[in-house]
Amino acid sequence: LSFTLTQLQKDLEEVKVLLEKATRKRVRDALIAEKSKIETEVKNKTQQKSPRKAELDNEKPAAVVAPITTGYTVKISNYGWDQSDKFVKIYITLTGVQQVPTENVQVHFTERSFDLLVKNLNGKNYSMIVNNLLKPISVEGSSKKVKTDTVIILCRKKAENTRWDYLTQVEKECKEKEKPSYDTETDxxxxxxxxxxxxxxxxxxxxxxxxxxxxxxxxxxxxxxxxxx
CATH class of the missing domain: 1.10.287 (Helix Hairpins)
Structure with missing residues (x-):
């Protein structure tokens, strides 16, 4: 049976009256249980009468979640690099990177790798991972710099004054395979x-x-x- 809100409220009032008059424990317990049941039904009916309130309740979590979304991650594949006696320097172009908070530009170094993560730059994340560096680097001596539209990764050479012909071991192997068995530039x-x-x-x-x-x-x-x- 489906009761209207008015009927439920009348039932609740009658149960309350009976509860005041009841003296037997068993009867009182039954009336208390019924009273609780009717109050729950009244509450449900009241919420159905206020659909806008329910909509507002549903909207609140969405309002909290929305600002957390930062879009998808873009893999960085284009970069340039050079070296000095102490450092191998990798240059990555990212328009507007100087405008994001410093903590949003993160670089993690190991002895033979580094990975860069730039968070929430124009609604996207940017990632670059370089493994198998040609030679070991000093983790403690390596760092990053953020310039206008550019991130510079500074890998501190473990062995100073040594020249890197390639950035990674893989690049070296690929290039050497391409070389002919003799030097074509000679006679x-x-x-x-x-x-x-x-x-x-x-x-x-x-x-x-x-x-x-x-x-x-x-x-x-x-x-x-x-x-x-």
């Missing part, structure tokens, strides 16, 4: 000689005899050419 004939030397060193006895024979013939031709000239 072409010198490059060819380097290749022949390598083949000679790696070859079997037949290969070595073949190369020796070709070498001798080449020298003889050169000698004849010089004489004829």
């Amino acid at each position: 072409p004939s010198e490059g060819l000689m380097n290749v022949l030397k390598k083949i000679y060193e790696d070859g079997d006895d037949d290969m070595k005899r073949t190369i020796n024979k070709a070498w001798v013939q080449s020298r003889e031709k050169q000698a004849k050419g010089e004489t004829e000239f």
Whole structure:
């Protein structure tokens, strides 16, 4: 059965009257339980009569949560770097980074890595992680600087006055794989000689005899050419 708010209020008043007159404990306990039940129903009906109040109650948590949202995280892939005798310096361009609170720019160093996190810059977070640095760095001596539109990561070299040809070990390995077995910037004939030397060193006895024979013939031709000239 569904009761109106008015009916429930009348029932509650009657229960209260009966409760005042009741003397037996069992009857009083039953009336108290019924009174509590009716009061709960009255409360529920009252809330249904005020839908706007319920809406306001639902809105309050949203108002608290909204300011915490800071958007998604962007991975930083573009950077520049150079070095001095003591530091390897990494430059990251982030427009407006100087406007965020200092504590929003965080850098964590290990002996062979660093990771940068910039929080809530124009509604986004920015992250950069570099592992397998070419050489060890001093965690205590490393730091960061925030300039106009730029974050500078200062990695303190553990071994000063040593030159880093690459920023990471992975970069070094990739670049060295790309290099040919001889230096293309040298004289072409010198490059060819380097290749022949390598083949000679790696070859079997037949290969070595073949190369020796070709070498001798080449020298003889050169000698004849010089004489004829």
